[in-house]
Amino acid sequence: MVEVRIANPLRSLTGGIGRVVVEANDLDGVVRALESTHPGFSERVIDDHGRLRSYVLVFVGDQESRSMAGMATPVGPDAVVSIVAAVAGG
Numbered sequence: 001m002v003e004v005r006i007a008n009p010l011r012s013l014t015g016g017i018g019r020v021v022v023e024a025n026d027l028d029g030v031v032r033a034l035e036s037t038h039p040g041f042s043e044r045v046i047d048d049h050g051r052l053r054s055y056v057l058v059f060v061g062d063q064e065s066r067s068m069a070g071m072a073t074p075v076g077p078d079a080v081v082s083i084v085a086a087v088a089g090g
Contacts, residue, residue: 002079004030009085013041027058028071030081045083046071055086 004020011018015038022033028050035042045056050071052058058065058073059082065073075081 005082007084014038027073057084
């Protein structure tokens, strides 16, 4: 099972839940699992080309997914995935 940590700006998509456990082998599977239990999730984090939206960062452990294999990044059974939306301000 993969532990997914959802940052505050995206918790409205999960009914306020900040930690979700899903079964998946890669980041694409993580997002699909989240979409199945929280409809609308993937639309908010994935663009029309199947890539993460520019304002969304996903970490597997402490490594950002874009520096790995993007949505094909594998996740192990005890992985911790963090999904973070960039926040603008100043």
